[in-house]
Amino acid sequence: MLYEGLLLFGVVMITGYLYSSLTQQRHALVGTAGLQAFMFVVIGIYFTWFWAQGRQTLAMKTWQLRVMTRDGQPLSQARAFARYVASWLWFLPGLAAAGLSGRHDGGAIALALALNVAVYALIARLTPTRQTLHDLLCGTRLERWRSSAPGQNPAT
Template sequence: MSSPTPSNAPTPTRSRGVPSVRRRLAALVYESVILFGIVFVAGYLFSTLTQQRNGLTHHNALAVWVALVVGVYFVWCWTHGGQTLPMRTWRLRVITANGEPLGLVRAMARYALAWLWFLPPLALHPLLHLSVPATLGATAAWFAFWVVAARLDRARQFPHDRLCGTRIVAVDAKAADQPA
């Protein structure tokens, strides 16, 4: 016969609800620090293997290489526990809209759609021959639009999460240390 669980026992639920946009942006700032190291190592590896002596040599191939390396980092983390290191620190997890862990295809779709944070305004630079300050201003305005879109969303999800059928949830401290 099993004994009833006491009322102060931890609940089996892993998610605590929708985290604030501010909390997710803080995780994004931390993520940028991690990405700096990943991009640095990927760039160093690329330049060493291709014997690149000039930053403009093979710059398109370098951009594709870095995007692939960063994609592998995110997709692997999201499919193996639903968290990157900053997400674990801020107790966030990415799951499907149904509450299940992400599969490979959905994680790759989320990574591709996350580029919508930056690519639209950056595409204006060569298309409209904008100056660097104008491009940075357009990028900042687009970033602000993306954040406002999340604030206006009833579930407080960013547009790329809404488009690919994923969501970010807050997890309690004990569940943050365990894979989904």
Template sequence: MMSVPSLKRRFAALVYEGVVLFGVTMAAGLVFALLADQRHALSWRGGLQLFLLAVLGLYFVWFWTHGGQTVAMKAWHIRVVGPDGAPPSTGRALGRYLLSWLWFAPSLLVIGLNGWHESGPIWTALGIGMLAYVLLTLVLPGRQFLHDRLAGTRLELHRPAPRPARPTR
């Protein structure tokens, strides 16, 4: 059985994933702006948000179903697997993607219900919500995230087999 990656390793992969996703969302935003003939950043805002939700879903589902690792997960030797230890099926990966929004959903609900628009309360709510979500791993079986438990997936520490040494001449 593979071991569970530490929270430190998972956080490092999350930060790296954020850098990768910055580029993905910028490119997707440009494509959307060109296709929608968007002339102002706030026009078609809802459409852009749905488009980005779909693009991010495609990104994650494709990588998770094709080897179980995104670029960041590969760099940090983390792999997502289904109950059988293989990369998750498309349906399971899509479920994991949608359930992973539980990281933010409670905080976003609090922000929306309170009508907050200032960055201070918004970042505070998001920070507290994400910290609470991470702390759940301390009580959940296998130290997995809630969305993994609900989706029937798990994260594993995955170190590929070492490559054979190249012969010297």
């Protein structure tokens, strides 16, 4: 997740620059809802396209993981998008809890997010197949996968 976030940093920077250029936004606190919606869509396109086309994002290639349906088939665009939306369960309950508690300082939000991620990961560890909730909901799974480069033995 951290490596994926590092790669997404570049996507987010370019997206923010593009949004501010297109909307002539000159102040960071003006138009934040539009920027957030634009970011959500662009990040969704990033994940949906990679998952549906090659089953892997760039970070997943590094960690030799790929996503597929329960029966091993590639994801459709619709299923990949559903997985993207459902994957926000990693963060949204924690953000909602922080917002509903009335605490808006960075420490409270970070604590709520950390607790949410820990509980979400624990749920995955407790399921028999060790799948995350969004994979269970969307009928997808992650698999270790090692691509064999031309001329290499896949067993090495």
